């Protein structure tokens with residue numbers, strides 16, 4: 001709630017600290033030398049943006065060059081995983097972890113969640129064997145969490161899940177949107193609902209797609225609240241009580257760099273990490289900047305939407321990128337959808353129908369998709385029971401098999417850690 005001047009002073013102080021810190025890393029020491037500058041020369045806005053962007057591939061190839069000091073006991077290693085199997089190692093000190101949870105819990109507090117609020121957590125990770133039967137949850141009393149298995153949700157088991165929620169009237173529902181939407185779809189199919197109104201439903205870790213939003217609203221009677229964060233901690237964006245997305249300006253230096261077409265790339269410099277230092281790190285994630293001010297009075301800049309990560313784009317025959325998720329409108333009656341772009345450029349659309357899917361829906365979907373990809377592209381449609389998941393249970397909307405498409409094949413920026421609280425750290 002600080003005024004812009006106070007926030008700006010605070011940010012400048014933190015920026016200077018991170019630049020000083022960066023000057024002690026082998027990577028940025030040589031960047032600064034090439035620029036003929038010391039860290040002090042780079043504190044002002046105009047000089048700071050002259051620092052070349054840092055890309056994932058830079059860090060992946062030599063993670064130790066980004067360390068400002070030797071690793072110490074208490075540092076955590078966070079690995080972001082990608083579908084290509086390569087991973088990125090980021091080292092975080094205890095302070096970085098603490099700042100991340102502080103900024104996440106601040107956002108949760110805005111929505112009435114406290115450390116004592118019981119959570120129904122819909123996990124993407126496996127914690128039960130495939131063949132294990134009911135109950136499809138485990139209760140963590142000290143952590144105030146009932147963890148539900150996302151892998152066992154089906155029309156046959158959904159009654160158990162709904163009964164469990166109703167029995168304890170769990171006030172806070174949280175998880176990956178793909179998992180909660182899958183529960184919602186089964187509830188709608190079976191005509192089941194909650195007999196209480198949850199306090200709040202939060203999602204994170206993946207983009208929330210329009211068709212998931214519709215299913216969740218219909219089944220739970222609440223609109224999901226979301227935030228954006230990355231394992232790399234280079235940016236954080238939180239939804240406020242007015243439903244607007246605010247950049248957490250005190251957490252990281254966030255730049256929204258225009259990419260054309262109304263989209264900006266999120267580029268970030270984390271403030272609070274004494275281990276791995278990153279300056280102007282290109283996340284590959286896209287957002288739509290919003291010049292408006294929010295009536296809630298919070299300081300952070302607004303973004304209108306976080307619009308599909310760059311790996312959620314496909315490449316058109318003329319080389320342009322398109323983000324076709326918006327073609328998959330909820331009215332079609334979709335439960336899930338995924339686009340695979342093959343080596344020859346053609347697309348396969350995998351889709352899971354939901355209630356409301358009708359004879360004309362596929363044709364309508366094709367018509368809608370053609371508005372994004374044009375008529376020339378070969379598109380095949382495959383009806384499936386479930387779309388492909390990553391090893392950690394995340395759904396990626398677009399999967400690229402194009403060779404040399406470094407952008408689309410980059411390591412996945414694990415958009416936010418899955419865990420809901422420090423009671424069960426996932427990072428170490």
Ligand SMILES: [Zn+2]
Nearest residue numbers: 240244294296
């Ligand atoms: Zn607001």
